Amino acid sequence: MNKYTLNEIEDNLGVYFNNHTLLKTALTHSSFGNQFKDAEYNERLEFLGDSVLQLCITEYLFNKFKDKTEGELTKIRSLIVCENSLFEIAKRLQLGKYIRMSKGEELTGGRERISIQADCVEAVIAAVYLDKGIGFVRDFILLHFEKIIHKAINNEIVLDFKTKLQELLQQDGEVVIHYDLIKYEGPPHRRKFFINVVIDNKIMGEGEGYSKKEAEQNAAKAALKILGEINE
Numbered sequence: 313m314n315k316y317t318l319n320e321i322e323d324n325l326g327v328y329f330n331n332h333t334l335l336k337t338a339l340t341h342s343s344f345g346n347q348f349k350d351a352e353y354n355e356r357l358e359f360l361g362d363s364v365l366q367l368c369i370t371e372y373l374f375n376k377f378k379d380k381t382e383g384e385l386t387k388i389r390s391l392i393v394c395e396n397s398l399f400e401i402a403k404r405l406q407l408g409k410y411i412r413m414s415k416g417e418e419l420t421g422g423r424e425r426i427s428i429q430a431d432c433v434e435a436v437i438a439a440v441y442l443d444k445g446i447g448f449v450r451d452f453i454l455l456h457f458e459k460i461i462h463k464a465i466n467n468e469i470v471l472d473f474k475t476k477l478q479e480l481l482q483q484d485g486e487v488v489i490h491y492d493l494i495k496y497e498g499p500p501h502r503r504k505f506f507i508n509v510v511i512d513n514k515i516m517g518e519g520e521g522y523s524k525k526e527a528e529q530n531a532a533k534a535a536l537k538i539l540g541e542i543n544e
Contacts, residue, residue: 313336313339313410313412317410318332318335318336321335321339321410322335324405324406324407325405325436325440325452326452326455327440327443327444327448327452329439329443330443331442331443334357334439334442334443335436335439335443336412337352337353337354337357337435337439338354338357338432338435338436338438338439339354339407339410339411339412339432339435339436340352340353340354340411340412340413341353341354341411341412341413341414341417341422341428341432342354342355343413343414343416343417343422344412344413344414344417346414347414351412354431354432354435355431355435357434357435357436357438357439358431358432358434358435358438359438360438360441360442361433361434361435361436361437361438361439361441362393362434364437364438364441364446364449364453365393365434365437365453366389366393368449368450368453368454369389369392369393369453369457369461370385370389371450372450372454372461373385373388373389377465388464388465391460391463391464391469391471392457392460392461392464394471395426395427395430396426396469396471397457397460397469398429398430398431398433398434399426399429399430399433400460401433401456401457401460402429402430402432402433403429404456405433405436405456407429407432407433407436408423408424408429409423411423411428411429411432413428419501419502420501420502421501421502421522424522425522437449437452437453440452468542470533470536470542472529473529473530473532473533473536474528474529474532476532476536476541477489477509477532477535477536480536480539480541481511487511487512488511488512488513489509489510489511490509490510491507491508491509491510491528491531492507492508492510493505493506493507493524494506494507494508494518502522503522504520504521504522505520505521505522505523505524505526505527506518506519506520506527507519507520507524507527507528507530507531508531509528509531509532509534509535511535516534516535516538516539517531517532517533517534517535517536517537517538518531518534519531519532519533519534
């Protein structure tokens with residue numbers, strides 16, 4: 313990872329590191345570390361970053377919403393600090409294309425894998441914390457999670473689009489919903505699936521993903537957008 317790539321990453325993050333080794337480590341998947349024995353990978357930083365993120369979001373919610381109970385605050389926090397939210401941040405920061413991983417991991421779709429990108433965000437948070445301190449990382453988190461926090465507070469985050477769609481459509485009685493696999497493409501180790509959600513024999517949404525489950529969720533999400541239930 314050369315200095316020009318590091319500068320590009322720092323521009324995306326809005327953070328300029330004193331210790332670039334921290335940033336390199338945060339962007340190094342364990343598969344790369346296993347392939348190159350002297351390379352430190354990001355699992356320890358991920359462990360720290362999870363706690364830093366939990367603390368900063370908890371502190372923000374505690375101070376911001378003095379009228380909410382512990383249970384209400386916990387529910388809101390769970391919507392903010394979750395894999396889907398972290399993946400959204402990773403996509404926005406374009407972290408996927410910078411993660412150092414083995415060729416084998418990359419060939420099996422690792423660069424697009426939700427868990428790898430989400431873990432990388434936590435590792436980056438830890439790197440920012442270690443390099444800049446708690447005050448800086450708090451501002452970093454609140455800036456990049458601002459939209460997600462807003463949606464969580466206003467109950468606009470849906471974690472399971474299929475369940476949400478089923479509950480919405482079956483409020484007034486039974487509705488037939490099924491998911492049809494239209495096609496798949498790519499080699500077996502990196503296959504992409506294309507699925508339609510069909511409601512009472514009418515196609516209401518199309519989705520794609522690197523697993524049937526992901527494609528079905530994206531199809532349900534598309535249907536919810538058409539029905540005006542989500543606007544993201």
